[in-house]
Amino acid sequence: xxxxxxxxxxxxxxxxxxxxxxxxxxxxxxxxxxxxxxxxxxxxxxxxxxxxxxxxxxxxxxxxxxxxxxxxxxxxxxxxxxxxxxxxxxxxxxxxxxxxxxxxxxxxxxxxxxxxxxxxxxxxxxxxxxxxxxxxxxxxxxxxxxxxxxxxxxxxxxxxxxxxxxxxxxxxxxxxxxxxxxxxxxxxxxxxxxxxxxxxxxxxxxxxxxxxxxxxxxxxxxxxxxxxxxxxxxxxxxxxxxxxxxxxxxxxxxxxxxxxxxxxxxxxxxxxxxxxxxxxxxxxxxxxxxxxxxxxxxxxxxxxxxxxxxxxxxxxxxxxxxxxxxxxxxxxxxxxxxxxxxxxxxxxxxxxxxxxxxxxxxxxxxxxxxxxxxxxxxxxxxxxxxxxxxxxxxxxxxxxxxxxxxxxxxxxxxxxxxxxxxx
Numbered sequence: 001x002x003x004x005x006x007x008x009x010x011x012x013x014x015x016x017x018x019x020x021x022x023x024x025x026x027x028x029x030x031x032x033x034x035x036x037x038x039x040x041x042x043x044x045x046x047x048x049x050x051x052x053x054x055x056x057x058x059x060x061x062x063x064x065x066x067x068x069x070x071x072x073x074x075x076x077x078x079x080x081x082x083x084x085x086x087x088x089x090x091x092x093x094x095x096x097x098x099x100x101x102x103x104x105x106x107x108x109x110x111x112x113x114x115x116x117x118x119x120x121x122x123x124x125x126x127x128x129x130x131x132x133x134x135x136x137x138x139x140x141x142x143x144x145x146x147x148x149x150x151x152x153x154x155x156x157x158x159x160x161x162x163x164x165x166x167x168x169x170x171x172x173x174x175x176x177x178x179x180x181x182x183x184x185x186x187x188x189x190x191x192x193x194x195x196x197x198x199x200x201x202x203x204x205x206x207x208x209x210x211x212x213x214x215x216x217x218x219x220x221x222x223x224x225x226x227x228x229x230x231x232x233x234x235x236x237x238x239x240x241x242x243x244x245x246x247x248x249x250x251x252x253x254x255x256x257x258x259x260x261x262x263x264x265x266x267x268x269x270x271x272x273x274x275x276x277x278x279x280x281x282x283x284x285x286x287x288x289x290x291x292x293x294x295x296x297x298x299x300x301x302x303x304x305x306x307x308x309x310x311x312x313x314x315x316x317x318x319x320x321x322x323x324x325x326x327x328x329x330x331x332x333x334x335x336x337x338x339x340x341x342x343x344x345x346x347x348x349x350x351x352x353x354x355x356x357x358x359x360x361x362x363x364x365x366x367x368x369x370x371x372x373x374x375x376x377x378x379x380x381x382x383x384x385x386x387x388x389x390x391x392x393x394x395x396x397x398x399x400x401x402x403x404x405x406x407x408x409x410x411x412x413x414x415x416x417x418x419x420x421x422x423x
Contacts, residue, residue, distance in 0.1 A: 008031055012025065033054050071119075079110075132196055137175075139360040144362045144399075160234075162286060180228055185227045188229050190229075191206070218243060234257045266286070291359070292361060295355060295409055296346075298350070301343055303340070320401060365388050
């Protein structure tokens with residue numbers, strides 16, 4: 001861990017022990033999270049104490065504990081900073097804190113939730129100083145990149161990203177919009193919430209409590225002469241119907257939907273009572289994505305092939321046997337002759353966590369003639385997925401394995417994510 005982070009935590013522990021200076025305690029809580037590159041701050045009241053935890057690269061780590069009676073003052077301070085009602089503890093509240101730390105402009109999305117032991121506070125940290133990466137920097141490789149670039153170059157249609165939690169779908173959407181953001185193009189978005197403000201793009205935030213929903217916004221946006229619209233999420237049939245209608249009348253539409261794979265997205269939309277013939281006519285591409293941990297480049301070591309489970313090797317060979325040869329030749333062909341996988345160790349540069357950074361994984365479903373026929377005939381997501389792979393789609397598993405062969409991540413991390421997906 002960095003020296004500055006350790007010093008900040010020690011300061012925080014000292015103030016907590018002295019029961020003194022609540023504003024300073026709150027400021028140091030945020031500062032320590034930023035120094036540790038955490039994505040979330042958790043303040044959790046338990047039966048006899050309050051626990052402070054930070055999330056980094058999906059893992060929650062306990063930082064310190066403090067006395068229960070201090071928590072009401074800490075909660076009140078964060079509520080004041082977020083402009084929430086400090087005298088309301090019966091219902092959840094949400095807002096944000098704008099703060100600058102070390103010349104970094106930050107947005108903290110604050111959420112309070114009543115529990116049996118008091119209010120729990122969770123803050124998502126958004127670093128506004130970080131630039132949105134270009135599409136080429138998102139580990140979208142060869143065939144996947146080609147399909148996505150073609151899909152977003154079309155004048156109309158829908159590009160969907162399917163995702164579970166923690167897949168950073170917003171980064172893919174923003175990167176695509178930035179590529180299309182030109183003076184001659186009118187881009188409009190409705191988000192929940194607006195995470196990154198981009199010059200040249202008309203961004204709005206959903207407000208369901210006053211009727212400002214996704215479906216209502218699309219109807220209004222279509223009167224604003226847009227070329228491209230982004231709907232943050234397709235949550236209901238009304239939103240899906242209007243999005244499809246917009247795509248069929250000359251608009252390029254971006255959106256997200258909760259599914260575990262690209263093929264399952266088709267089933268999910270059809271389950272909203274959308275007519276099957278509308279999907280092939282309107283959808284350009286469906287993207288499924290994940291984030292996995294990237295091996296620390298300073299301490300990773302080669303894994304002896306004898307230590308890999310036989311079943312794992314069989315799965316790897318099976319996945320690679322149906323991977324298009326041109327994809328393998330461009331990405332890992334030379335390494336297939338003497339395959340080597342790497343294993344995490346630990347060092348000071350990765351804070352003894354074995355991993356440092358993230359790697360994006362992608363599965364991009366193109367609506368081929370075979371897939372179109374299967375949609376119209378009501379085939380299952382399993383059969384559609386199998387046909388798409390036959391047509392040359394790179395599955396998430398294949399992308400995982402190829403990135404492991406390129407020593408970007410470990411087999412342990414690959415199959416941890418695979419297990420999570422299949423549960």
